[in-house]
Amino acid sequence: MPSSYTSGDEYLAPSRIHVDREAGRLEIDWADGHHTVYDTVTLRWLCPCAYCRGEAGMPGWLDSSPTLTPDQTRLVDVQLVGTYALAPTWADGHHTGYYTFEQLRANCPCPEDEARRAARTAVER
Numbered sequence: 001m002p003s004s005y006t007s008g009d010e011y012l013a014p015s016r017i018h019v020d021r022e023a024g025r026l027e028i029d030w031a032d033g034h035h036t037v038y039d040t041v042t043l044r045w046l047c048p049c050a051y052c053r054g055e056a057g058m059p060g061w062l063d064s065s066p067t068l069t070p071d072q073t074r075l076v077d078v079q080l081v082g083t084y085a086l087a088p089t090w091a092d093g094h095h096t097g098y099y100t101f102e103q104l105r106a107n108c109p110c111p112e113d114e115a116r117r118a119a120r121t122a123v124e125r
């Protein structure tokens, strides 16, 4: 059954956030009932900070396709930033990425959302 998110980009707040450090997973339950699970490698690749993503036209660290070490993909902690974002702390000390809920929902790796993004990309072309 498609979730209510499929129609647009409306902002959604999580109703529950669970960090499973043992399994290396971040789980988010959304207010509309959708369930998102990120493995930490996927999550680290999405890091939106200026260092990872680059800024002012300069490429970021992740643009160089680095080989991520186990420490770089191991979650130590996740802090809530206001009411709009999560800030994970990684075992290598990196903690400057603020993942907005909007970004976390938009990049949800479940098959339904993969299909939705693929369809959107096709339309944009």
Ligand SMILES: [Zn+2]
Pocket (backbone or CB within 6 Å): 047, 048, 049, 050, 051, 052, 053, 094, 096, 097
């Ligand atoms: Zn980063």
Ligand SMILES: [Zn+2]
Pocket (backbone or CB within 6 Å): 034, 035, 036, 108, 109, 110, 111, 112, 113
């Ligand atoms: Zn999803």
